[in-house]
Amino acid sequence: MQWDLVCDKYQLNNVVQMATMLGILAGAVIFGMISDRYGRRGPLVAAVMIQTVSGCAAAIVPWFWVHILLRFICTTATGGTMMTSFVLIMELVGLKWRTTVGILYQIPFNLGHLSLPLIAYLLRDWRLNQFVISISSVVLFAYYWVLPESPRWLLAVGETEKAVAILEKAAHHNRLPRESIKADVENYVQKKNLKETKGGNILSLVKTPSLRVKTIAICFNWFVCGLCFFGVAQFMGEIGGDKFVNVAVSAVVQIPGTLLSVWLLATFGRKKTLIFSNLLAGVACIGVAFTPTDPAWIKTTLGAVGMFALSVCFPTVYIYAGELFPTIVRNVGCGTASVFARVGSMSAPFVAKPSGGPAWLGPAIFGIVPIIGAVLCGFLPETLNCKLPDTIEEAENFGKKIEKDFSKNSEKETQETAT
Secondary structure, eight states, X not given: OHHHHHHHTTTHHHHHHHHHHHHHHHHHHHHHHHHHHHOSHHHXXXXXXXXXXXXXXHHHOOOHHHHHHHHHHHHHHHHHHHHHHHHHHHHHSOGGGHHHHHHHTHHHHHHHHHHHHHHHHHOOOHHHHHHHHHHGGGGGGGHHHHOOOOHHHHHHTTOHHHHHHHHHHHHHHTTOOOXXXXXXXXXXXXXXXXXXXXXXXXXXXXXXXXHHHHHHHHHHHHHHHHHHHHHHHHHHGGGOSOHHHHHHHHHHTHHHHHHHHHHHHHHHHHHHHHHHHHHHHHHHHHHHHHSXXXXXXXXXXXXXXXXXXXXXXXXXXXXXXXXXXXGXXXXXXXXXXXXXXXXXXXXXXXHHSOSSSOTTHHHHHHHHHHHHHHHHGGGSOOOTTOOOOOSHHHHHHTTSHHHXXXXXXXXXXXXHHXX
């Protein structure tokens, strides 16, 4: 009798998963808009606190639908922490280390994924599992005391004095000279003609022709990552064996791809790296679609190659989006792109296991979509060693010859205003 009850309600697990993905999707947009208007630090700290409280509460409440609501709130905050923290890193780190730090930002995510099967293996009670995972975020409350606001954002919205104070504090901690910081910043503001302005909104991403094309191209590539990464992962999960080991392996395979991204992005740039990894993933997935099932190791190998290529795509689109969108709408731009990734990840199970059609259809789709993404990369400019755009006008001109010349002359200027 008890088994029948569990089977009847098994589909409710899918409801929980859907609420989780919708929460991350909503959080990327909501916190993206808030942090572009009110700064990076405040919304990030608030998101961490909401994530901790709602996550712990979700482990305790006895009512299923309240649990769903709390999970949605928790993952909404999680989506906010993911986007806001990445954008803050991109704006705090100087040009020299931007690529490396932006990629290494992904490693703790991979390690967190890798730790989940261990925690689940040791704590078989789902409530205790949920509580332990959620309460660990308490250590991030320290952000309130140690995390600075983004000086780049402060300059973009006209808060010059606050930006100077943060830069002088950073210089003091790094034992660097502080005497000329205020004059350098004022000179920077005067040269760029920055003035007080409010953060943009999602419509700012499509108001101008060039930025509109860039937004569409990068958002589609985020969709590629969400759809194909989670879709191919489902094929990898069908190889059988211990489920804890399988989850661990799916996490481990991401780490080499993420680390390789550091070298690829620094050596070949964002555009070529994304095109190459998309094409490799596409060819591998098409190979999965049309390779005979016997011997089985061929499909497994092709699936692993596809997974590896997609693990290069994900950090690349993070970096690319962070450099394409201007400071004034960088969070909402990255958040919007993340929405497309979440739409892709929610669609992945339906593509991987369609209710009808031939067996090759799913992996064929996973192969064609990255190839389309590679084609759309042709509309994107290379951003390697380029200055981050601050305004909509700079983002509109980004990639044109005049902007490339300007970025070369502004490299020193950028280093002076980054911590």
